[in-house]
Amino acid sequence: MGGLSAQEWRINGHTYYVFDDNVDSYYSNTSYYDGKIKGGFVWGVGLEYMLHQGYGIGLTYLRQDTEAPMTYYDNGAKSKTFDVAGNWFMLGGTRYVQKGKAELYGGFELGAVFYEVSNSLSGKSASGTKFAWGIKLGSNIFFNERVGIKLQADMRSAVQAAGGGLYFGTGGAGAGVSTYSTVYQFGLGGGLVIKFPQKTGSGK
Numbered sequence: 001m002g003g004l005s006a007q008e009w010r011i012n013g014h015t016y017y018v019f020d021d022n023v024d025s026y027y028s029n030t031s032y033y034d035g036k037i038k039g040g041f042v043w044g045v046g047l048e049y050m051l052h053q054g055y056g057i058g059l060t061y062l063r064q065d066t067e068a069p070m071t072y073y074d075n076g077a078k079s080k081t082f083d084v085a086g087n088w089f090m091l092g093g094t095r096y097v098q099k100g101k102a103e104l105y106g107g108f109e110l111g112a113v114f115y116e117v118s119n120s121l122s123g124k125s126a127s128g129t130k131f132a133w134g135i136k137l138g139s140n141i142f143f144n145e146r147v148g149i150k151l152q153a154d155m156r157s158a159v160q161a162a163g164g165g166l167y168f169g170t171g172g173a174g175a176g177v178s179t180y181s182t183v184y185q186f187g188l189g190g191g192l193v194i195k196f197p198q199k200t201g202s203g204k
Contacts, residue, residue, distance in 0.1 A: 009196040012046040012150065014062060016189015023068075023181040035070035037084065037183055044088070054096050060109065062088040062156075064185075068117070080119060087114045088156065090134060103140040103148075109133065113158045130158045140193050150191040158183040 017039060024034040048058030064086040071079045092109030113132045118125035138152030159182050 007198045008050040010048040011194045013192040014044040016187045018185040018187040033072040038067045040066045056094045060090045083118045085116045106137045132158050146195045148193045150193050154187050156185045
């Protein structure tokens with residue numbers, strides 16, 4: 001008797017648009033900020049291993065470059081636009097359901113985002129690492145057995161990411177308000193999915 005099982009790796013390419021998210025914190029009349037993390041395009045790549053046909057586990061890297069216009073207190077109310085770069089590293093599971101040539105999916109991710117915030121006028125900058133989570137829904141539509149396009153809607157959150165001075169507040173980046181605001185990023189987009197199936201067999 002003999003047995004044959006299928007194993008599969010996938011590479012997922014991502015590109016989509018995320019929308020603005022308002023962030024604010026009020027500690028006192030002389031310690032506050034209010035503004036938004038502006039939307040923009042996000043790109044990334046992921047490596048996924050299919051445990052079997054209906055379940056996958058994967059690691060995803062995403063890059064976001066955007067701006068954050070803020071109003072804050074520094075010897076009076078001031079406004080500045082900060083440059084923000086985010087590197088997201090997410091690990092998660094995905095459930096797949098096959099519908100003809102389409103593959104519907106939903107999943108949940110946990111990870112971290114590494115932020116770099118800078119003020120181009122003052123030259124000041126600050127960085128921080130924050131816990132992150134995300135959910136996603138979408139569909140893979142395959143042209144053949146290996147290559148398909150990805151359509152996806154998702155939401156990612158960087159928990160208590162803006163504030164303290166990731167930092168918007170007194171003196172620009174690097175000091176200020178001691179309370180935080182969680183960032184929520186909603187996205188719509190797509191990408192590419194490539195399968196790398198492997199065949200393994202054993203038996204006597």
